[in-house]
Amino acid sequence: MSESTIQIALVLPDLLGTYGDFGNAVVLEKRMAWRGIKAEIVPINYGEPVPDSCDIYVVGGGEDTAQTLAVKHLREHPGLQRAVTKNAVVLGVCAGIQIFGESFTRADNITHPGMGLIDSTSHAGGSRAIGEVLAEPANGLFEGVLTGFENHQGRTVLGPSAQPLAHVKVGTGNDGSVEGAVQGRIVCTYLHGPVLPRNPQLADMLIEWATGTKVAPLDLPAVTAMRAERVKAAS
Amino acid sequence: MRGPGRQGTGPAHRFELSFGLLLASAHTRKSDVDSDSAAATTTGVVAHQEGRWCHAGSIAGVNDSPARLPLRTAAAVKLGNLSSTLSQKMGLGAGGMIGGRVALKLDPQALNRLTQGRKVAVVTGTNGKTTSTMMLARAVAALGEVATNHSGANMPDGHVTALSKQPDAPFAVLECDEGYFPAVAGASHPAVAVILNLSRDQLDRVGEVRTIERSLRDAISALQNCTIVANCDDVMVTSAAWNASKVIWVATGTGWHHDSASCPRCGNPIRWQGEHWHCTGCDLARPHPNWITADEAMITPEHQKLELRLTLPGKFNQANAVMASAAAHAMGVPTEEAVARLRGVSNVSGRYRTIQRNGRSARLLLSKNPAGWSETLTVVKEANHPAVLVINAQEADGRDLSWLWDVPFERLQGRTVIASGERATDLAVRLTYAEVEHTIVPDPLKAIDQMPPGAVEVIANYTAFRDLNARAAADE
Numbered sequence: 001m002s003e004s005t006i007q008i009a010l011v012l013p014d015l016l017g018t019y020g021d022f023g024n025a026v027v028l029e030k031r032m033a034w035r036g037i038k039a040e041i042v043p044i045n046y047g048e049p050v051p052d053s054c055d056i057y058v059v060g061g062g063e064d065t066a067q068t069l070a071v072k073h074l075r076e077h078p079g080l081q082r083a084v085t086k087n088a089v090v091l092g093v094c095a096g097i098q099i100f101g102e103s104f105t106r107a108d109n110i111t112h113p114g115m116g117l118i119d120s121t122s123h124a125g126g127s128r129a130i131g132e133v134l135a136e137p138a139n140g141l142f143e144g145v146l147t148g149f150e151n152h153q154g155r156t157v158l159g160p161s162a163q164p165l166a167h168v169k170v171g172t173g174n175d176g177s178v179e180g181a182v183q184g185r186i187v188c189t190y191l192h193g194p195v196l197p198r199n200p201q202l203a204d205m206l207i208e209w210a211t212g213t214k215v216a217p218l219d220l221p222a223v224t225a226m227r228a229e230r231v232k233a234a235s
Numbered sequence: 236m237r238g239p240g241r242q243g244t245g246p247a248h249r250f251e252l253s254f255g256l257l258l259a260s261a262h263t264r265k266s267d268v269d270s271d272s273a274a275a276t277t278t279g280v281v282a283h284q285e286g287r288w289c290h291a292g293s294i295a296g297v298n299d300s301p302a303r304l305p306l307r308t309a310a311a312v313k314l315g316n317l318s319s320t321l322s323q324k325m326g327l328g329a330g331g332m333i334g335g336r337v338a339l340k341l342d343p344q345a346l347n348r349l350t351q352g353r354k355v356a357v358v359t360g361t362n363g364k365t366t367s368t369m370m371l372a373r374a375v376a377a378l379g380e381v382a383t384n385h386s387g388a389n390m391p392d393g394h395v396t397a398l399s400k401q402p403d404a405p406f407a408v409l410e411c412d413e414g415y416f417p418a419v420a421g422a423s424h425p426a427v428a429v430i431l432n433l434s435r436d437q438l439d440r441v442g443e444v445r446t447i448e449r450s451l452r453d454a455i456s457a458l459q460n461c462t463i464v465a466n467c468d469d470v471m472v473t474s475a476a477w478n479a480s481k482v483i484w485v486a487t488g489t490g491w492h493h494d495s496a497s498c499p500r501c502g503n504p505i506r507w508q509g510e511h512w513h514c515t516g517c518d519l520a521r522p523h524p525n526w527i528t529a530d531e532a533m534i535t536p537e538h539q540k541l542e543l544r545l546t547l548p549g550k551f552n553q554a555n556a557v558m559a560s561a562a563a564h565a566m567g568v569p570t571e572e573a574v575a576r577l578r579g580v581s582n583v584s585g586r587y588r589t590i591q592r593n594g595r596s597a598r599l600l601l602s603k604n605p606a607g608w609s610e611t612l613t614v615v616k617e618a619n620h621p622a623v624l625v626i627n628a629q630e631a632d633g634r635d636l637s638w639l640w641d642v643p644f645e646r647l648q649g650r651t652v653i654a655s656g657e658r659a660t661d662l663a664v665r666l667t668y669a670e671v672e673h674t675i676v677p678d679p680l681k682a683i684d685q686m687p688p689g690a691v692e693v694i695a696n697y698t699a700f701r702d703l704n705a706r707a708a709a710d711e
Contacts, residue, residue: 014496018435018443023640023668030668046496046504063443065502131634149635192637197664222663222675229660 005038006210009054011080012062014045015070019151021060021093023194027203028056035215037207046070050079055210057083061094061152061192064106071099074115084117089210090186093195097174097181097188098122098154107153118183119159125172128153132234133171133191135179138164142201145169146179147230148191156181156190165189170234185209197223198230304348304402311342312349312399336392346391349398350423353382355407356562357423359416359451360431360472362607364389366547366583367431367555367562368410373580374563374573380404385584390415394423406566413447417454420461427565428455429464429558433471434491435638436604444471444494451475462565464558467522470495470505470512474519485561486510486524487554491606493641528557533574535564541574546581549614551607585704590711592680594688597623599707601700603632605641608694612646615692621651623682625695625703626662632697636661644669653682656699679703680710 010025025041032039044050046069057080062070074080084090090100098104101120105111114122128151135146146166156174158164158181165180165187166173173179173190180189187206189195196203200223204215304312315337339345356375358368365385372383382401384393389410398407411419413433420428430451433444452475455463465476467484471494476482488510495505503516513520527534531553532542543556556577563573582588586601602611615622628636636658644666652673654662659677666673676682679699683691695703 014493017493017641019635020637020640023637023665026640026668030670063445065445065499066497069497069502069504149637151635192635194637194640197640197668220664220667222660222667226660226664 005040006032006056007054008039008041009051009057009080009083010041010043011050011057011059012046012070012073013043013060015066015073016060016062016095018063018066019061019094019192019194021058021192021194024060024091024093024196024203025058027194027196027200028058028207031200031203031215031218032207032211034218037211037215046073048077050074050077052079052082052086052088054083055088056206057088057090059090059092059096059099060194061096067095067099068112070095071112071115074099075113081115081117084184084186087185089206090117091196091206092186092188094150094152094190094192097156097190100181100186100188101156102159104154118181118186118188119161120156120181120188121159122154122156124153125155129172129190131171132230133173133179134169134231134234135166135171135173136169137166138178138182141165141182142199142205144199144201144227145231146189146191146195146202147198147227147234148189148193148195150190151192152190154190193230198227308342308345308348311337311339311345312395312402315396316399339392339395344422345395346398346419346422347424349395349402350407353398353405353407354566355409355423355425356427356429356566357409357411357416357420357425358429358431358562359411359413360429360466361413361434361436361604362610363431363551363555363558364410366552366580366586367429367559368408369583370556370559370577370580371429371562371566372408373576374559374568375406375408375566377563377568377572377576378566379406381406381408383408384410391419391422394419413451417450420454420458425458425461427462427464427562428458429562430455430466430472430476431555431558432466432469432487432489432491432606433475434494434604434606435641436606436633445499447471448475448499452478455479464562464565466554466558467524468510470519471499473522474499477519482522483526483561483565484522484524485526485558486528487557488528489551489554489610491609493605526557526561528553533557533560535570539570541571543574544578546578547583547587549610551610585708586700590707592683592707592710595683595686595691596689597683597691597693599700599704600692600694601697602694603697605638608642611694612643615694616646618690619650620690620692621653621686622647623653623655623676623679623686623691623693624662624666625656625679625682625693625699626654626659627657627696627699627702628661629657629698632699639665644671647671651686653685655679655682656695680706 008025008028029039029041092100099114100117101114103111103114104122107124130151133148133150162181162183164178165182168179372381375381382398382404384397389412394409448471456478463476463479463482466472466487468487498514501517511521525536534540560573589596589598600611602608628634648671654673654675659675663675
């Protein structure tokens with residue numbers, strides 16, 4: 001696989017790009033490029049068909065109407081769902097965790113069908129969860145604490161087929177206890193920041209899943225310093 | 236003014252002096268004591284001084300009140316002005332908000348009463364509020380005295396402060412935070428409301444763009460006898476102003492479309508064809524503009540082309556100028572006179588000014604959100620000057636810096652760049668992935684000093700700019 005170019009699908013950045021989550025695709029691309037792995041970002045805009053041939057799919061956060069529109073589009077053009085059956089790696093952030101599930105219920109009590117990719121349901125919580133989050137990765141998925149910034153009203157309940165991504169130490173995450181979801185090669189999280197610039201270990205885990213090879217550590221002093229600052233600020 | 240570079244007083248609208256402390260401060264008149272020690276010592280006297288002072292002071296305030304205000308408002312205004320003066324003298328703040336805050340506490344109807352009998356224009360939007368307000372105030376001054384809130388004190392307490400200081404001005408031009416627009420427009424019965432643009436900004440504090448659009452839409456629909464001046468190149472603004480009984484549409488040519496892929500009214504995709512756009516699901520579409528921004532010039536409703544020849548740089552300031560001209564026209568100012576007046580605006584609360592420091596000429600630019608940064612990076616594009624980028628993430632800036640990834644910093648590749656501010660490391664990570672070589676110097680003045688002698692561009696976000704501007708002014 002390392003012979004060919006790793007394609008990173010940036011899914012509906014025009015609808016689901018409210019919180020800088022475009023940065024997740026940039027981080028994946030650069031961390032591969034700097035290690036000599038060819039990678040490119042493939043933006044898939046609203047109205048365009050969704051290819052099933054990409055290696056990694058990155059889905060960001062969006063506002064309510066945009067999220068509804070996005071799930072409608074992704075159900076009408078089920079390239080992402082087909083890619084999952086072919087073992088593609090998927091990162092879903094914020095809106096991502098909600099639309100990948102079985103259903104999500106808004107504050108107006110209307111339940112929308114999700115994409116059924118992960119065993120979860122989401123509903124509107126009482127108050128908006130806003131602020132820095134720290135969480136311990138579950139099942140030793142990757143090294144180091146998970147850091148990010150959350151800003152969401154949804155709460156998510158995982159079913160037996162989905163595992164949490166991490167256990168919350170500071171902040172709210174899915175429900176105040178666990179944060180995110182992992183099912184097969186789909187990783188979901190409520191965390192912005194964006195999440196991959198904040199958590200290079202998670203980025204490298206996704207890269208290793210996509211390339212099938214171990215990658216060498218990358219020494220980026222700015223990233224190390226920023227992580228230390230954010231962890232200290234949240235603690 | 237007290238010592239320069241004072242830290243820790245916080246942004247003006249987070250001014251956390253309690254009302255009780257303020258009254259006690261007023262009584263003890265520690266205006267010539269250093270503010271830090273004054274704050275510490277007056278805290279102790281709050282409890283036993285507050286009651287006595289209120290009793291005696293409330294009578295004194297009424298005697299020489301402006302005749303047309305009810306006693307309660309007059310007293311509130313008087314006390315508020317005193318608080319502003321004290322705030323300034325004590326070096327606690329610029330006094331732009333605190334007086335209004337006191338007056339509003341004493342008389343919640345102060346804004347309504349203070350705007351009675353005046354012709355009011357309210358200016359709101361995500362970017363360009365302060366500049367457009369200053370331009371419009373300059374233009375309306377052709378008709379008479381104008382009360383206006385400067386330096387971004389753009390919430391009701393700032394409005395009350397500004398109106399209180401000029402009780403006899405027949406005109407008012409008020410810059411208004413978009414979140415406060417419904418309350419302010421409702422209370423101040425504006426003749427003109429200017430809606431500049433709406434884009435993502437401080438999502439953790441302000442909320443999402445569509446929520447703001449919805450609240451503006453409702454507020455505008457409820458306004459009577461108000462002319463809305465709205466930017467028809469902005470889908471969100473157009474939707475907000477769509478149902479207004481009287482709208483003047485201005486084509487600004489501004490380019491941030493990242494928050495309007497889907498219609499704010501029905502959710503269907505918005506299609507763009509050149510400058511035209513329409514919703515594919517409902518009748519929302521770009522209205523025919525009455526005023527047009529056209530490359531350093533504008534075209535009036537009478538099809539007259541007027542050169543702008545602004546002192547301020549950038550396309551977005553041309554847009555601000557045309558919006559201000561259209562609004563001035565709606566207020567009754569002849570267009571040529573309006574343009575001649577707003578042309579002179581060169582320094583908007585320190586923005587765009589150049590400071591001289593150890594052989595460096597540093598131009599100070601304020602940018603608060605992705606749309607603003609995107610425009611500013613275009614302004615600094617022509618000359619390849621070194622750039623100091625200053626980022627804070629205090630409450631007034633928004634605590635979440637995710638938006639740094641929506642800014643096309645890649646455009647700075649090959650330039651000498653220093654990452655600065657309280658969150659310089661977050662910026663450094665963004666620059667690293669943008670492959671922009673940089674160093675980190677958290678203190679922006681030190682960062683300027685480390686640049687090669689000559690021209691330097693300094694771009695800072697809200698509190699970073701405010702603090703830098705104050706320190707630079709103190710050094711001059």
